[in-house]
Amino acid sequence: MSKHHISLTVNGDPTEFLCETEQTLLDVLRDELGLTGSKEGCGSGDCGACSVRVDGRLVCACLVLGAELNGAAVETIEGVAKAGVLHPLQQVFLNEAALQCGICTPGIIVAAKALLEENADPSEEEIRFWLAGNLCRCTGYDKIVRAVQKAAAVMRSA
Amino acid sequence: MLTFNNPTTVEEAVALLQKTDSRQRVLAGGTDLLVQLRSGRIQAQGVVDLKRIPELRTIRTENGGFRIGAAVSGAELGEHPALSTMWPGVIEGARLIGSTQIQGRASLGGNVCNASPAADGVPGLIAAGATCTIVGPGGRRVVAVDAIAVSPGKTSLAPGEFVVDFFLPAQAAKGGDAYLRFIPRTEMDIAVVGAAVNLLLDASGVCTHARVALGAVAPRALLVEAASHALVGTRVEAAALEALAAAARAACAPINDKRGTIEFRTQVAGVLAKRAAIIAYERARSRA
Amino acid sequence: MGNEGKQQFKWVGTRPVRPDGVDKVTGQANYGADFTLPGMLAGRVLRSPHAHARIKSIDASRALALPGVRAVITAADFPELPSEVVAGGESPVNYRHISENVIARHKALYEGQSVAAVAAISASIAEAALALITVDYEVLPHVIDVRAAMRPDAPILHEDMITSGVEPKPTKASNIAARTEFNMGDVEQGFKDSDVVIEREYTTQPVHQGYIEPHAAIASMAADGMTTIWCSSQGQFMIREFCAKLLHLEDAQLRVIPAEIGGGFGGKTTVYLEPLAVALSRKTGKPVKLVMSRDEVFRASGPTSGAHMTVKIGAKRDGTLVAGSLELAYQAGAFPGSPAVPGCMTAFAPYDMANAKAVGYDVVSNRAKCAAYRAPGAPISSFAVESALDELAIELGMDPLALRLKNAAKEGTRALYGPKFPIIGFVETLEAAKAHPHYSAPLKANQGRGVASGFWFNIGGQSTAAIHINEDGTAEVVTGSPDIGGSRASMAMMAAEVLGIDLAKVKPLVGDTASIGYTFLTGGSRVTFATGKAVCEAANDIVEQLRARAAKLWKCGIEDVIWKDGVAYPAQGQTDARTQLSLAEIAASAARTGGPITGKAALNVGGAGAAFGTHICDVEVDPETGRTSVVRYTVVQDVGRAIHPSYVEGQMQGGAVQGIGWALNEEYVYSEQGQMQNAGFLDYRMPVASDLPMIDTVIVEVPNPTHPFGVRGVGEVPIVPPLAAVANAVARASGVRVNDLPISPPRLLSALQKAKA
Incomplete structure (x- = not known):
């Protein structure tokens, strides 16, 4: 088994992670990057608790594979408030x-x-x-x- | 552990799929595939992500119609004004697949190849007479969209084949299409019944050609010829609509399941066919 | 509509930002699944694929041989407990049943019941290990439906279960755990004296609480047995108690740290994963994390009962209710404990009726064990009674609100379940509903308007609160009540009100089991009432201490010190030479006046105020498809006093919408083998945003005299009326009455077609 090495930006920050094919973007955010603001309510795209944006597009992070994301720009709830100022x-x-x-x-x-x-x-x-x-x-x-x-x-x- | 590949050309994808065994699954939007992999409903040895192939991600005009890449998302389809103006019914169907979030990913290619009889994107394509380009080890071939799904979860694609794009022909000057589905809620459900109507009028407003397709009432989406005949030669008035509904109901061969009963699906198929025909007729009539 | 217009308080009745809000809008708040500990193992649960099967053997050797697997547990890792019913949780519990529900011992009684659990170094290894555990099942006949389960020839779930409450005591086991009866007056004579009698049968389906956060727990047991559990639940003390009982530990060995809770609605008033996590941690010596998938939540965690019911109501021509009888059979799931008894107690409670009778049956069948769901039992029986009342109103040619007003319970009315009501506000809700513009608004074609009322007891119980005054005069308010929907805001507001200081200076906290005294779980709409009362008393305790400190500084008697708006003043006539002292000033001098200033209250609170609501619902029915849309909805409720009106409205709106889902689309679909077919949000159809109109609210305030600010419980009443309000609206819109929930499109269309034929 070899993990995929992915480089991308998360909330504007250059980020890298290693993931298995099975790991979704939600798994990566929560388990690899420590960004637990995106929640898993269903894991099947039916509840929206893991809503994030990938290259500007609103998606469920549970329906995106981490391995797909080389070069992507991901935005999560953690990036909505800027420098401590609420949106x-x-x-x-x-x-x-x-x-x-x-x-x-x-x-x-x-x-x-x-x-x-x-x-x-x-x-x-x-x-x-x-x-x-x-x-x-x-x-x-x-x-x-x-x-x-x-x-x-x-x-x-x- | 699953392998993962994301080829950037069709040829590369064909070679990858040919090289590996048939338990590679192609990923377009992933909104069905990821759920099925997670639940264990399908077994796979690898995933081939087609989204980095430009040909699968673009919408082009061609001969007055449109060529739509198989991995174009629902949201992208909805953002193409000319396409929505010419084929509102097709786009309505594609846009009904899931939530805003699902729309950010879900593709027509995936919707067709998932081969669910309830796929919202399919009846509109069938009614429009859309074709698709399939590529595989044997090269490219073009087939009608209604030839893809065979039964729930099964397609006519050979091992190593995938859909590259869909072709929607130019809509006639006095043509109009519409798609309606029935769900218990207003969103987030799988269609219990779907009905698409595409029709053509002459200068006097008489229907000269019609295609009626039904979803979720048989093992795959149906093109219902008898329902088409009910409309041709009429001004889509009450008697024609009743004949359409009767023909639609007669074509139904649904099942009882968690989403609906045989009786309900059959009854509502007629209702939706009528309602879709009225919308399609109005669209055709109002077209310049 | 709040009470802003007649404000008597500085904080109570206002709408400040909740203290835990920023963390929740920024993603910083930590829920059950958000914690990670060093060296943590991932756990997974193996669940029965069969609805009913004897477990002949479990072989985990292949799983244990998989590299990375650290432990496998089965029921053998738990003590076998005696079958006895004791107080605990929200209702009496049988720890043997709780234990078997957490991990099956001799039989699996429903599909999805836990049979074994694994801990491994990664989630994927744990998942792979599940497939390597071999369970030898002997599949047994199963039964899902409540009436089928009551038949003498039904497959029996518990061979030792003899129906209680029946004389003479039955000799043969059955699936009927208990029969309970309530009586008042002479029902048979009452029906004879009635001019009109309505008798109907009703059914409802089990529905899930549908919290968006799946159950999650982490446990870490040290070699000396000291154990810490992080989990989201409605009661950290309940988790401690249940884990201690199920694993033979002492309370003091367990420390339960409450995470933020992502919804519960009653469904998180019991244990599922926590004892498994503790047992896995004990076996591995490592922290173990268990998180349910949504599929597991649906298959294995509690819904509330489905039911079969018969209602009979007799009235005079003028609308006076003379007699009512009710027979309820409630599905309990695999173990006894359905809310049939509260179902019996609540349905007739809104009405002054001389003769009434209710009989309830608690029935087990091969489906997940029921858990509490918001006003447990009441929405179900109330659906039956409030639907029958609507038919009675039509039969009598009466306005349905007028019928309810004519018979409404008031102060002094005796309820079927025993007590006479103290001051209540039911009449006020009916009058407010009648006066609301919604009630007289015109309806369009295919639209109909339904009304229904509902009652819930609300509870008090044991609560501890502590308030610590910091050195700078700010205050920490610590309670033991998990905050499920904004209660920390109410705690801080009540404390600020009593202390007379700025709300911004008061910080509320939910303490863990080692840092605050025992507090009963968040349930029964008790927190703002009972824990709120404890907070008020703790704040009063602080005020007394502050007065004493001021008296000491001023060298006068405490009676010469007045506390007002957060400041000590000399009493009248005692103003010579003394200045006033603010709380901050007294806090700064604490060392000189007796040390730290801490107040506390540990109470067993009685006097919970019963509460009533009346709902108005407009629907539009598509006569060709049977599809129902709710087009307008108004909730009127007596809340006693709204501490934070926005969160009170939120409870009213949320409860109403859960009830709408229950009425229209939510249900469990089973295969012939007893396996759930719709264990996900795609096919278990909870209302989505586009299904609904705005939910209008009218807060009625008839203060509860037993609470310092007049609070009654708020959270549960609003789910009681919607089932019948929707059903009554559908009946009036379509001309067809459906007495079986949910009124899904196939069911309504079929009824419409039958009526047409």
Whole structure:
């Protein structure tokens, strides 16, 4: 058995790791790189708790192999706040109580950030369908959807 | 432990697959493959990642239609305005595969070759009359999309073969297509029934040609000729729609499983065929 | 709608940012699976592929021979415990059953039951080792459905199980663990005196709590037996107690450190992995980590019961309820312990009814052992009663809220389960629902509006709280209650309110079992009430000490010191020459006035305030496909007092949505061999964001007099009404009533077609 040697950037930092073919990006982030903010809720792409971006594209880290990622740019929840300053989404999620247990929160913030970068003023329906792959069992989604709307307004006026 | 290769040309990929045994699995989007590997549902000795082959990652116009690389993601398909304008039904089907996150990865090639009878990307392609290019040790060949899936999980591809691209012909001036699926939720489910309709109108609004394809009601997606006949020669009015629904239902040979019953699938296949036909008809009529 | 308009408090009733929030929005918060220890081994669990099988032998020699495998454990590594029911967890438990559920001993009783576990130097080696363990099974006939399990000829799960609560005592084993009956008045006479009687049968399917965080545990046992467990659960003391009992350890040998918990809803009030991790660590001398996959969560961890129910309700023409009877058969899963009893106790509780009877059966079958799920038992029986009431309202030509108002329980009403209600706010919820614009909004074609109410006891129980005043006057508030949805915020707010200091100066913490006194688990909607009361008393303890310190500095009596807004003032008439002293100033002088300032309270709290909710649900039904969409939803609930209204609303919204999922799509699908067919989020269909409208909330506040701020439990009531609210809305939208949940499209379409034919 020989592991694959992968070079990439993670949250802008040049990074290298060794992985087996079977290891997903989520396994690599959590077990090799110590980035445990991305959570495993299902391992099958159905819950979105491991949402990350690869070359700008929103994906489930559990459905990407680590071995695929030579040269890729990966962004995770750990890269959303810059230099200790929260992203507007993070601040609004706190202000609006848009989390309860918080296990889905990193994935939802990563996913919502991708949405707002593509669509600065999404409708409620657009937010709901964009986030349909991010399961939350605590909130009933109401406060999450409102927080994304408010964060969008904050970002538009920034 | 699995091997992993990511060739950058079709030839390299063919050579790799030929060199190794048939238990190499090709990876396009991976949204089915990784789940199946993890659950142990499929056994493999290696993975060949096709995403670094430019030919599989591009959308090109050709003869007024489109050539779509097999590993182009759903999100990329949705970001191609001309393609969505010409073949809205095909793109609707592709875009219905999974969540936003799944769309970032899932490909038409994978959706077709996973050979699920419920694949959302397939009925639209069949109704559109799409073909695909297959490459393998014996070179390239072109087949209709409905010739790929044979039964759940099984394709007609020979060992070492893979799909390079799909070709969607130019849509006729007065043509329109649509795809609808039924799921219990609004997202994240596998289709319980899928229905695609592609039709062509003459200047007076009479349907001159139609293709109707159904998903999840048989071991593979079906092209239902009798349903097409129900529309041809009509203005897709109530009687034609009822005949379409009856023909669609008659073609169903579904199973009872965790996602739906035989009765439900059969009944709803007719409903969705009608609804898709109405949308396709409106699209064709409103086309300049 | 909060209580901001009539604010009487500085912090209580406001909406500050939660103290644990930043870690959760940045990915820094550590949940059960996020810990790593040096030298840690990876564990994996081997699970039964059979629904019912005798385990004849287990041969692990090939697995142990695999390089990198450190240990394999089976039931032989655990003491065989006597079968006896004792207090523990959230309801009485039988540790023999808990032990066998953690690792099967003689028989596997459901597909997915743990049979053996492996520890190895890597996850992939542990996984490979599972395939090398040979288990010789004798497959036995199995039974899944609750009514099938009750038949005399059903396969018997426990050869020694004799139904309790039946006279004379049966002589033959059956799958019915217990029969329980509640009676009030004369039900038969009541039905004779009724003008209208509605009698219906209902079924519900087991549903999973669906927390997004799978179970995870790390255990590390030293050579002297001292053991540390890191895990996410609803009760670190429950984990300690269960592990101690299952492994014959002393409490003091175990230290359980609570991780952040990624949802529980009752499902994390028991042990699955922790005892296995301890046993593997004992055998290897290394820390061992076990994490369930989602597939394992579905197959092996508790759902709540499915049920078969019969309801009969009699009323006068004017809508006065005269009599009600209820017969419930609840699936317990493989071991007894379904919430049939609370099912009996809750369903009629909202109504003043002279004659009532409820009979519950606790029935085992070959599926995962039930665990608590938010108001255990109540949503199920309430679905039956609230659906029948809707039919009664239609039959009587009455508005369904008017029918409920006419019969609503009030202070002094006697409940079927025994007590007379103290001050409650049910009527207020009904009136608020009736006055809400939602209730009179017009409906479109194929839409219908349903209402339903619900009740939950809420509980108190044992809680410890400690408050430490730091040298600079800031405060640490330590409790033993895992924070499952924002309770640390409430603890800090109540402490700040009592101490009279800035909330920013108060830091709440969930202590481990060695750093705070015993505290019962987070369940029964008890934390803000009971642990909150302990925090208030600890804060009062601090205030008394601060007054005493000020008195010492001022050389006066404590009665001459008043504490207000975080400052000691001399009492009236005692103002000569003395200045005021802030908490920070007293803290700075602690060394001179008696040393560190620490307050505590260790309570067994009674007087939990019963709570009621009323929900309004609008649905739209597609008559051609049977698909139901919830288009508008309003939750009205008496919460006593909302400490942090945003998190109270969040509980109401989240509970309602879990109930909507239960009503419409969630269910377990089994193969003929008794294997679960939909053990994943793809086919176990929990609501996704695009399935739902906004969930409107109305907070009603009828304070609970036994709590310093009037708190009633909040978290469980909101899952009680939705099942019937949705079903009633579907019936009114479609003209067809479906009494079997879930009202999935195939089921509703089939009912619609039958009605048309």
